[in-house]
Every structure is written in structure tokens, then in C-alpha cells.
Amino acid sequence: MRRMFVAGNWKMNTTRQAGIDLAKGLVAAVGPGELGVDVAVCPPFLYLDAVKASVAGSAVTVGAQNCYFEKSGAFTGEVAPGMLVDIGCNWVILGHSERRAILGETDAVIAKKTAAALAAGLKVILCVGEQLSERQANQTEAVLDTQMAGSLAGISADQMGTVVIAYEPVWAIGTGVTASNEQAQAAHAYLRGWLASHYNPQVAQATRILYGGSVKGSNAQGLLGQADVDGALVGGASLKVEDFAPIIQAARETRK
Ligand code: PGA
Numbered sequence: 001m002r003r004m005f006v007a008g009n010w011k012m013n014t015t016r017q018a019g020i021d022l023a024k025g026l027v028a029a030v031g032p033g034e035l036g037v038d039v040a041v042c043p044p045f046l047y048l049d050a051v052k053a054s055v056a057g058s059a060v061t062v063g064a065q066n067c068y069f070e071k072s073g074a075f076t077g078e079v080a081p082g083m084l085v086d087i088g089c090n091w092v093i094l095g096h097s098e099r100r101a102i103l104g105e106t107d108a109v110i111a112k113k114t115a116a117a118l119a120a121g122l123k124v125i126l127c128v129g130e131q132l133s134e135r136q137a138n139q140t141e142a143v144l145d146t147q148m149a150g151s152l153a154g155i156s157a158d159q160m161g162t163v164v165i166a167y168e169p170v171w172a173i174g175t176g177v178t179a180s181n182e183q184a185q186a187a188h189a190y191l192r193g194w195l196a197s198h199y200n201p202q203v204a205q206a207t208r209i210l211y212g213g214s215v216k217g218s219n220a221q222g223l224l225g226q227a228d229v230d231g232a233l234v235g236g237a238s239l240k241v242e243d244f245a246p247i248i249q250a251a252r253e254t255r256k
Helices: 018-032 043-055 082-084 097-102 105-122 132-136 138-149 181-198 201-205 217-224 241-253
Strands: 005-009 038-042 060-064 091-094 123-128 164-168 207-213 232-235
Touching: 005 091, 005 105, 005 123, 005 241, 018 060, 018 217, 018 241, 038 091, 038 097, 060 138, 060 207, 082 105, 105 123, 105 138, 123 138, 132 138, 138 181, 181 201, 181 207, 181 217, 201 232, 217 241, 232 241
Parallel strands: 005 038, 005 232, 038 060, 060 091, 091 123, 123 164, 164 207, 207 232
Antiparallel strands: none
């Protein structure tokens, strides 16, 4: 059985104080103790420390939105995976479509980051997903093949134990247009099949595949109810407690 996982990607939003308030508000909303699902918030690097302190003692964990692939050295402006571990960061999002499209990250770079993050002890949320033109050209599966093979190059079946895949169709991110439950399920089933054939059936069964792209309280139940959808990577709706908490609640109520 795969444990549901809801992660909030704050992107380049909040101030230090707003981030602290959001994290504390979330902890208050979900309540103390075991949640039955995994929850993470991923603030900007600068606020990780403060947000980590704000969720201390709760089941909410903390993730970064990126990292570099080197351990240390002359890499001006970059953040090493070990630095994230050092401040108690649990997760790192890698390969987000905004980094692929705006920052020019290739699958090869993402693979190096994935390997470095896992070696440092971080758990990875690896994002894949097609653009609208690719879906319209029936290339969704080919794009997912390329991104999965490229971004996971060199990652072993054992290492997959701390990798979560996030399927995020680019056309659904921040647009208010969500993939239908059926579209999400079809892509997730395809990704699980990819894991079975490129790793093994055990890895495919154990690996969590999150859906991302305009997830909100009103559509979370339908998406999370799909057989191969194991949680959500949430952008816009993770910036307000009243929007994010219902998505966590939907995950808690989903029985698989
Ligand atoms: P969104 O973003 O929920 O605002 O569409 C999701 C993401 O980019 O991870």
C-alpha cells in the first residue's frame, strides 16, 4: 500500500513572516500527531530554516524547490544538497517544468541533481509532464518516456525507495485547467508501467506518483481517488491554509 502524500510548492512566494504564518497556520489546521498521510511544504530556500522551525513537533515536513549537484565549491549562487540536509530539510523538488522551461534544465542535469540529492540523504520529488502541444500531437507517452529515462539515469531500484514521481502536465500548472480524473489516471498508469519495465514490478507498486496542476479542494477528491494517483503536488492552492488543508483532508479520506 502506498501512503498518500500532499506537498505544497510555494514557488517564489511569501515573505519570511508570511511563510512562518502559513506554516504555523497549516500545523494548527491539520492538528498534532500522526496524520496518516505525508505532508510537506516547500518554501523558497531563504525561508526553509524558519519554516522548519515553525512546523517542529508536527507531522509536516519541509522540502526545497531545487538544489545543485555538487557538494561544495565555486558554484556562485547554488545550494548543495548537503546544505539542505544540514538545516533539516527532508525533500527536494527536482525537474519542475518551470525550471525546465525557464531555467533551461535538461534531463541530464536533473539526473545529476537527483543522484546528488539522494546521495546526500534527501528524498526527491521528481517532476515530469508534457506540454499542451505535445499532448495534442499524441506525444504525451513519448515525452514521459524521455523525461523518466533521462532524469532517472543511473538511479538504482534501491534508490527509488526515496523517489516520488510528480506527474504535472504543463498545460494544467497555474492555469486553473486540471487534467480530468481519467487523463490523470491514464498518465499515472503509464508511468507506473514505465517503472515496472525499467525497474521491476516491486518498484512500480511501491513508488508514489503525485498529480500536480491546478489541484484544489474541489477537485482533489476525484483526482486522489484514482487508482494510480498517490497524492498531489500543489502550487497556488498551497499558499493559503484554507485552500491547502482541504486537499490534505481529501488525501486522508482516500482509502486505497
Ligand atoms: P499549481 O502548480 O497547483 O499552481 O497549478 C502546481 C505545481 O507547479 O507544482
